[in-house]
Amino acid sequence: SRSNLLVASVENLTVNRTVRILANTTNSYHAGKKRDDVDLFFKPSGTGSFVVSNNINSPTIKIGSVVSEIAAGADHTVALKSDGTVVAWGNNGNGETTVPTGLSGVTAIAAGGYHTVALKNDGTVVAWGWNNSGQTSVPVGLSGVTAIAAGLSHTVALKSDGTVVAWGAGGLGQSGLGHYGQSSVPAGLNGVTAIAAGGVHTVALKNDGT
Numbered sequence: 001s002r003s004n005l006l007v008a009s010v011e012n013l014t015v016n017r018t019v020r021i022l023a024n025t026t027n028s029y030h031a032g033k034k035r036d037d038v039d040l041f042f043k044p045s046g047t048g049s050f051v052v053s054n055n056i057n058s059p060t061i062k063i064g065s066v067v068s069e070i071a072a073g074a075d076h077t078v079a080l081k082s083d084g085t086v087v088a089w090g091n092n093g094n095g096e097t098t099v100p101t102g103l104s105g106v107t108a109i110a111a112g113g114y115h116t117v118a119l120k121n122d123g124t125v126v127a128w129g130w131n132n133s134g135q136t137s138v139p140v141g142l143s144g145v146t147a148i149a150a151g152l153s154h155t156v157a158l159k160s161d162g163t164v165v166a167w168g169a170g171g172l173g174q175s176g177l178g179h180y181g182q183s184s185v186p187a188g189l190n191g192v193t194a195i196a197a198g199g200v201h202t203v204a205l206k207n208d209g210t
Helices: 002-011
Strands: 019-023 038-046 049-053 061-063 067-072 076-081 086-090 106-111 115-120 125-129 145-150 154-159 164-168 192-197 202-206
Touching: 076 106, 076 115, 086 115, 106 145, 115 145, 115 154, 125 154, 154 192, 154 202, 164 202
Parallel strands: 067 106, 145 192
Antiparallel strands: 019 038, 038 049, 049 061, 067 076, 076 086, 106 115, 115 125, 145 154, 154 164, 192 202
16 A cells, blocks of 8 residues: 555665656545545655655655654554654644654654544553543543553543553443543453554453464
């Protein structure tokens, strides 16, 4: 896919190499208006950095250091940089691209419908953006988190002890029970090694392969 090509291209950049790919700018969230495809050029601008441009001779966006992880929400994009900081762009109607000042030490990111979540190296979670269902209201005292996921309006965290915590919208059971706020995951769920969040549902992989 184009997304896979983009990641592979960025990972394989060298100082003397310019990678040209075709990116589709269609955005179905804006009245379905289809725009023409555009050429994007990824050209190294020095050690650990590169520029992105639609003109090989006139780079327009500089991303300071190597990007190690990316995530995409409904209308916004998030990048985790190798220095542990986060960059976000796109629709900011609900504050989803307004990265908290001073945020650092980030090891993982997730993008929900209109909110963004970051996991820090101390096992704590930071979230920002739309909070209509409590999806950015991280439970007080939450720690020991090893992985995060974000759905349309809910957020999920996997803890180091193999248990799962979920909060946000729950009207369809995506965060356990209840409509919003911190909710209970299935009773007795443990031994979890991975999590994923869909639009309105949540999935957990256990250490026995179920």
